[in-house]
Amino acid sequence: MKRMTPDQRREAIVAAALVVAVRKGLASTTVRDVAAEMGTSSGLIHHYFDSMDEVLAAAFERVAAQDLALSAGAMAEASSPVEALRVFFRTYTPADKDWAFQLWLDAWAEAARRPAVQATSRRLNLEWQGLLEGTIVRGVAAGAFACGDPASAAWRILSLLDGLALQVVAHGTTITREEVVAWATGASEGELGLARGTLLGG
Amino acid sequence: MKRMTPDQRREAIVAAALVVAVRKGLASTTVRDVAAEMGTSSGLIHHYFDSMDEVLAAAFERVAAQDLALSAGAMAEASSPVEALRVFFRTYTPADKDWAFQLWLDAWAEAARRPAVQATSRRLNLEWQGLLEGTIVRGVAAGAFACGDPASAAWRILSLLDGLALQVVAHGTTITREEVVAWATGASEGELGLARGTLLGG
DNA sequence: TCCGTTATTGGACGGCTGCGCAATATCGTT
């Protein structure tokens, strides 16, 4: 195959790994799959990554970090903390990309046995919490929210959303996507002392 | 190996599969692992189960259903809905058995690609929600809780708990077990119109 | 004690796994 610069090749490997991971699941993505997806030999992958663990972590990070950056960017442009929270719920909720959330499920499960995946998953979860906490802190400072403990409130909102989304993605029919959004925003309004329905404007 | 009745053998297979699943993860549990754990040949397993998917589903069900029954039993003996909820939080929370919750993580992730595991996981999640919903309904009837929608409240409490526990088990150090319990009970008190600290009696 | 039933064996089948390494091909530079 055509020769690439190390940076380009690394990118290509991660991109190919992601395609395979979405199709087969993170845990079942193999060196040969990724090589075939790139159209190269499998040996090439170990020339850039020490282990498959690191390839999978990089592939997961690619989507997860991008989604985070997208949400963070959109929230930063919001006119107020309340609006930022609306943006958060709109962009975080698995809408047409359940596959991304499925990758989160894969990552959480794999974390126990793949150190690099665990590190990435933990770091990104922490960043989501930080993003949310920052927004809450700003809202409290602006007098828009009433919240005694922004850090824990952020964890609660994030975890509720994850727990509910999990049911949709893993089990399909137990609850609907609309219920996830409605229940999570409702609980968050209670958490932050907002009037019912405040966070549902879309 | 010694000949067993079909019932005994099925049990032995499921028990052995569970031991291996706890050690290696649900997804990485193989026919040969299970056979070796039992001390029999691997062909025996397919004499009792059509596929590995069903073995894993049965192994997962063994722990999950037992934990559910244990909680349900203890909650049924509680003197009041409030006490029942206290029991719920005490028994649901991953205390010394993170391994059981890790199996839940495995099951949720595997659900996408293993029909039998998905069916079991979904059914048990629904039963947990039902157990919680029933308790809330009884509490409302007894005037102990104020809750307009017990069904969705049950989903919210369960999902919050799952989402928080997930961080503990998958990432280890992000939040502590104590925070999980404190935050989940706190949110539930808000959800049900209880005074702060009501659910923490232990 | 013999016999039919069936639990159990053990290996065949085709395919897959992560990893490592010598050989080769393709660059940019001289």
Added chain:
DNA sequence: AACGATATTGCGCAGCCGTCCAATAACGGA
């Protein structure tokens, strides 16, 4: 045009996978 650096190949290694099936062994009833 020749060369050194290195990206890429292709395969070997040792082992694993789920599934299937003919042969065997152990049991209960006659």
